[in-house]
Amino acid sequence: MTLPSVVRLLGLLLLVAFITMPQAFAFIFEPLITRGAPAIYNQGSLLALTLQHLRTVFLATLASTALAVSLGIFVTRPSGAEFLPLSRSLVNIGQTFPPIAVLAIAVPLVGFGEKPTFIALFLYGLLPIFENTLTGLTQVPAQAIEAARGMGMNAWQRLSQVELPLAFPVILAGIRLSVIISLGTATIGSTVAAKGLGEVIIAGLQSNNIAFVLQGGLVVALLAVLIHDGLGLVERAAARRLGRAPDEVS
Template sequence: MNTLLRSPLFWLVLLFLGLLFGMPYSGPLFHYLFPALERPVWQQSSFISLAWAHLVLVAISSACAVLVAGGVGILVSRPAGEPFRHLVQTLAAAGQTFPPVAVLAVAVPVMGFGSEPAMLALFLYGLLPVLQGTLAGLNAVPAEVKEVAQGMGMRPSQVLLKVELPLAAPVIIAGIRTSVIINIGTAAIASTVGAKTLGTPVIVGLSGFNTAYVIQGAVLVALAAVIVDQVFGCLQRRLTGYVK
């Protein structure tokens, strides 16, 4: 219990949940801070539903990015896929150079308003960090270790699953960590095309000159990103200790 109380992650989660449940009752505080605003607290939908929709959007898009970029990274790290490595890296980098708003603007006429175009934009933005982390992690595995595994009679698939991926896991997780953190922040923009996220109060606040709405949404998005970053940090430390 003492260890839990000393963990920054525990207090961050507690603060996040406290704000989610307590924000609707923070009227007196925001009335004091913004006396000119008639409605200084977001009431159109609950922060809990917005947070859930935000995290689901990020989780699905990030999972797809991990599966695609991780799988492609493994393929191009094999001898047969090596000639396509530069092409794959270039395409992934190109996908991330497009501004999210531009991707949304192109996707909306085809896919309509809602979470689908947002998921496409987040998917494209999540590819490059995962791909880079996968390639860097697999390249860092010493050749001697792979040769010893092959000398023990392991097949290439066994070397990959039992030797390369476990050793490369901390670096791969670092790439996934970067990808997910980027997507948590970028998902806030998805509200411009009708997706429900914690960015909804931010977008409405900006369009209606309501600074209180902007602060409420932005604080929750920032806290969510910090919490997820801390979770991945703990996972990386555990994996690094396991590999050592």
């Protein structure tokens, strides 16, 4: 087992141990608290909050991927090329508006809880996936498409069997970036009563408990590093299968 693999495994084990048995780590945080304050977040289950945080990020990323990839495919077809500027403007909206502003607009429409957070993450995650879908599809070698056409493949077959598989590593790089953005951004969802790790951070800020703030932040950071690294491994494996250098998809 290589050193990077060992580090990944240790990071995963540390994360699982902390969110399932947080009291075992109380001694680490005790120097950061004032007398009488709890060293470990005690207003809910860290495991449940982590799973809820991941659920919101996963659902929002899934929705962003479905729309962004569909738009990317559409505007790279001859019939949709004229809609590229409009599509690019639409997916840029999520990056133009701060997530907190999206929450403020969404709450009166859908209420408090997970829904406004989902909307904010969905909008925020569109741009990197859309742009990488465009890049991946436009970089497919013309010779590959011509060869597929010469084999008698129709437009759908060329897309599903040639273009998308060749573009997959680049598209996955966009999804990876979207996930990492969403993991951090999802913490603000707790300001509108969404369950997640932001609840731990906000509780720490409200009670002036630095230990709580660090616990929420460290779990989010570990999740981001592990997921980023895991998706990076998938990208590199896909790139190797296509005979491309790993840096071509990063």
